[in-house]
Amino acid sequence: MKGPEVPPLITASPGGRRRRPAGEPPPLPRHIDHSIRWYLALTGIAGALWAAMSVPPVLGLITRADLAVLHAVAAVRTAWLTRLMLDVNPLASPWTVRLLAFGTIAVLVAYRRFQHLAAYLVIFLAAVLLLSAMTREIGRMRPTGIEVLGPWQGYAQPSQPVATLTLALVGVLYTLMPAGRWRNRGKQAAGIILAAVCAARLYLAVDHPTDQLTALIIGWPLAVVAFWLAVPNDVFPVSYRGGRKAHLDIGGRRGAAIVTALDHQLGLTVIGVEPFGLEASAGSTPLRIRVPGPGGGETTLFGKLYALNHLRSDRWYKLARTVIYGRLEDEKPFSTVRRLVEYEDHMLRLMRDAGLPTPRPYGFAEITPEREYLIVMEFFEGSQEICNALVDDRVIDDALRVVRRMWDAGIAHRDIKPSNILVRDGHVLLIDVAFAAVRPTPWRQAVDLANMMLTLALSSTPEHVYERALGVFAADDVAEAFAACRSITVPNQSRSLIGTDGRDLIGCFRQLAPPRCPISIQLWNIKRVAVTAGLLAALAAAVALFDAYLSVAGLL
């Protein structure tokens, strides 16, 4: 049953494996683009300008320079050009900004990009508050000594219409547009719109040039830096290609970092890395890793790349389960990606020690500290998903003994479903132990048995599976398993296959087993009540605060 073990090259040199010295960057260090550095420098310029404007003589100097530019622009004023600029100026009206902002929010909600939505709301509000504060603090007059041709409202510095329009456009670019060609085209279009608006407002002498400069800096560079910090594209890419949003791109710098990390940290010489079984995984990016085999050939390992977005998904998932299932699913979310991957590695080793047919662990590698980790394990070469395999008595007995062994070891897998049960040479193999628990509730262990029996019955008959189960479990154990079994305790994949199958498998097992009252799983305790009430209150508060938000952010 055991596959060939890949020898890690831990002892390749007499001094042991190379250790990353202190100060040396990790395999995939946090990358700061040149544009981000420039944007930060520009933000500094805005800060310096504001500081300078608090000194009247310097403000006078800046104002006179601004007026010189405006007078030069005013020299080309003609009737038709004035009409044109008056037509262009409303592009920066509050209605344009509202249209863009509400459109962005609507699309983000429709595509369930809540991380981007939260970042957008925070950044937009923070920028508007900064604008408002600086406007009041500086209290700059409109251009003087020149005829102001357009409408205006409030102090001049920084230009509120230019800043909010820029913010709205940047919001569209960095939350809705996929990075690359589309975003670059969008930047060009936004640049043209902003150039037209700024030119019109300078022509109409509504703003000073420096009013527009600081507004553009707040609206573009500062906002881009904030989006880069809140929703970095390499972790939260914007994509409309469908599929799971959790998967990371493993090409480019990340691909090279994976190869380096596996080499330096696990002593594995990687021949190739490719995504594998993406459709079946939502909580990580699964990879097939090709390495040199023991006999000089090539063999395959399985890897799971975990990142911040997986950690956050895990938190939401567990919160939802706490509300839906209550005390029996009392789970604590992981605090960091490192903890998440450490736990899975620990479970792999523990289950292996307990004699369970789980993948052999090879440890995990740090790609970016506290941000991305890759756990590596045995790839069950030549195995088949149980639904596609021949399920004879040997397989049924083996599968049931696996559950028995988990019970004996005080472990629950908690995600027993066809895609996590493989068959090779008539033996059952168990994968995806990330949800497993040590010393679980008895209910959870019973549910594992029910899910295994349902999976086996899909390729056989409930009567036959029940008969074989009595060789490993007591009839009361089976009765307990199906007394605890509900639609929500059956994994989605199994539920879907049972629906397609058409047989009432749960009902059949209940009839076969001794009668037993259903075990209540919708248990309520103080924590569950508090979490549910807290969520409802948060929802109500969110609705009320959204109204306040729109008002404060100037979107009403």
Add this chain to the structure above:
Amino acid sequence: MTPRRDARSLQRRARRGPFGVLLATVMLAVGAALCGCAASSGTVPGCGDPLRLAIIAQSVPSASYLPCISGLAPGWNTSGFNPTQDGTSFLLNSDRSPGHPVTVRLAATCNASGASPSPSRAPGVLTYTRLDSISPRFAGTLYDVFPGGCVSYGFDFAPGSQIALVEQFEDAVGLYSRQQLRLILKQKLGVELNP
């Protein structure tokens, strides 16, 4: 950024979840709402801050006087400062008249018909008062009319404390000479206030 600092910042970021981000939004919104930082509102310039008064002068280029805050009695504050090319308006709020602020507006012209003359508040300024009602509310408008503009003060107070409230808002709003502002702008910034 050094690797250690990088790791620390990433740790901090890792701990932030959707809750953290939503909490930040909520706190920002609540904080902003509480401190009145709404985009359209702001505090009214004081009479001792002439550089900020320039925007009021620009809102009514003909006005020879500009309203400003000379001093607020305890319990009073300002809000809704809104200078535009058509004039300037703001609100004076008193905790003794909640929900009924005094609306102050500078415009090029006022319709003071039916108003009675009152003692003048500054040289060259004619002051009028028109009472729309005495009971159940003490409501009306006070006008400061001067060359090129006027300032109106719409009030609506509950009876009992109206005399003190009227005196307080009259004392709160001063009138700043445009001529003086022009000189200061020339001196401090080296720019001309047009016209």
